[in-house]
Amino acid sequence: MSLLDLDVIQDEERSIADDAFRAQLASVAPDGRRKWIYAKQPRGTFYRWRTTLSVFLLAFLAFAPFVTVGGQQFLLFDILDRKFVLFGYPLWPEDFYLVVVLFLTGLVSIVLFTAVLGRIWCGWLCPQTVFMEMVFRKIEWWIDGPPGTQHTRHRGPWNFDRLWRFATKQSIFFAISFAIANIFLAYVVSSDTLRGYIEEGPAGHAALFLSLVTFTIVFYLVFARFREQACLVACPYGRFMSALVDDNTVTITYDTKRGEPRGKWRKNDPRSAVIDRQPSAVAADLGDCIDCHQCVVVCPTGIDIRNGIQLECVACTACIDACDEVMEKVKLPKGLIRYTSANAIQSGLKKWFTPRVKGYSAIWGGLVVITSTLFIARSDLAVNILRSPGTTWTVTANGSANFYDAEIINKSGSDLPIVLNVEHPSKATLTTLGLATYVKAGEIAKGRFIVTIPASIAGTGTQHNIDITIDAVSNGKVIKQIRTEFLTP
Ligand code: SF4
Ligand code: SF4
Incomplete structure (x- = not known):
């Protein structure tokens, strides 16, 4: 084999190694085993902003289910009882159409925001990232030290130092997972139910206790073991x-335009940014990336951002901070890694309001209008009326009577009066049988009533049905008109 052939083979091998990130996750070894990521703690502006934001987000997450607005839990997602409360606004099973339009609007919002700003949700707002990077990872750095120390200790023997750190860290992780599971349950079964369970103990709430244990274990495994894999797979x-x-x-x-070709930094290196490139730098033929790998060692998913946009990037900004710190040290302009688009780098074209984004915006705007209109138009009282099962008609001294079952739902945060009247035919009368005239906030009133229609209208001997209209009146205002049938003899 000639030296030329050897060069060609080596070049091919290098190019395969350079491209390995396309075929394989950074956190998975070639033999399929998990490669544990020991991320370095970032320092810098973005990390400080994310820390500040995470404090607000965690406080919101922890307190939202325990705050009440107008007698309603601020946020509730009670799937079993089909009751949802969004920012103190209760949604009942009858409002399922609102949940659907809200879900669709949320979905299109994500599509729109992703098209414009990539995975900004993942890096700044996602509970998985916030808990992992701002809670669990910080505890790990605090107990286990920087990544190098962690790595060395994990490859060493199970001595006292390793044991106590392991036990302390895992105990704290488990305790936090238990707290998260409690908060999670407050969202899905309501904080009142959870409070009752805490006061009365697990004996009378076996199902809830089992859920609590299950969620604690799941959260613990996600944050202590599964970690970045949750985002990746x-x-x-x-x-x-x-x-x-x-x-x-x-x-x-x-x-890439500014950073490549990358090369190690030497003292008094004449390199400077393309925007300010000196003749000596052109001669040196090197870009601004000094190949220090700081952007890689801070990455919580273990990738090299210099390979371009990758599926594993959760947009956490750690590499921006790491690179800015390096640039500052070597006296080059910051922003070698930054928020920008591939087109802005390649051609200087900054065009974010593309036809695709315009299309998404139009759909999103339409959905926002529809959702807002439906929310505004929603009545605080829902009235369901059905003819009582198994009954037909009764002939009385005043004509014919039909029995009805009524269900009145008060969706508002205050008690509301309710009166039912027959609007058509005008000569009909309505008599309630145990149906409440007041419905408490967030409650359902059930009862029966009789509608009587004079014989002159209902007739006899020729069975036919009459369409009747019942008004549900609250505070002197007709809040709903219900059309139903009246059976005649
Ligand atoms: S931190 Fe900046 S200079 Fe260092 S390797 Fe990454 S991109 Fe290059
Ligand atoms: S590449 Fe940068 S932004 Fe993406 S996950 Fe890694 S450190 Fe975060």
Whole structure:
């Protein structure tokens, strides 16, 4: 084999190694085993902003189910009892259409925001990232030390130092997972139910206790073991994100034009940014990336952002901070890794309001209008009326009578009066049988009533049905008109 052949083979091998990120996750070894990510703690502006935001988000998450607005839990997602409360606004099973339009609007919002700003949700707002990077990872750094120390200790023997750190860290992780499970249950079964369970103990609430244990174990395993894999292999959003971004999407990007060709930094290196390139730098023929790998060692998913946009990038901004710190040290302009688009880097074209984004915006705007209108138009009282099962008609001294079952739902935060009247035919009368005239906030009143129609209208001997209209009146205002049938003899 000639030296030329050897060079060609080596070049091919290098190019395969360089491209390995396309075929394999950074957190999975070639033999399929998990490669544990020991991420370094970032320092910098973005990390400080994210920390501040995470404090607000965690406080909101922890307190939202325990705050009440107008007698309603601020946020509630009670799937079993089919009751949802959004920012103190209760939604009942009858309002399922609102849940559907709200869900659709949320989905299109995600599509729109992803098309414009990439995975901004993942890096700044997602509970998985906030808990992992701002709670669990910080505890790990605090107990286990920086990544190098962690790595060395984990490869060493189970001595006292390793044991106590392991036990302390896992105990804290488990305690936090238990707290998260409690908060999670307050969202799905209501904080009142959870409070009752805490006061009365688990004996009388076996199902709730089992759920609590299950969720604690799940959260513990996610944050102590599964970690970044949740974003990489389990999260559906991460999967379809690649279909939503394009070269105009503003996301965390390495400036290849400015950074390449990369090369190690030497003391008094004449390199400077392309925008300010000195003749000596052109001669040196090197870009601004000094190949220090700081952007890689801080990455919680273990990737190299210099390879371009990758599915594993959760847009956490750690690499921006790491690179800015390096740039500052070597006296080059910051922003070698920054929020920008591939097109802005390649051609200087900053065009985010593309035809695709315009299309998404139009759909999103339409959905926002529809959703708002439906919410505004929703009545505080829902009235359901059905003819009582198994009954037909009764002939009385005043004519014919039919029995009806009524269900009145008060969706508002205050008690409301309710009166039922027959609007048509005008000569009909309505007599309630135990149906409440007041419905308490957030409660359902059930009862029966009789509608009597004079014989002159109902007739006899020729069975036919009469369409009747019943008004539900609250505070002198007709809040709903219900049409139903009246059976005649
Ligand atoms: S931190 Fe910046 S300079 Fe260092 S390797 Fe990453 S991109 Fe290059
Ligand atoms: S590449 Fe940068 S932004 Fe993306 S996950 Fe890694 S550190 Fe975060």
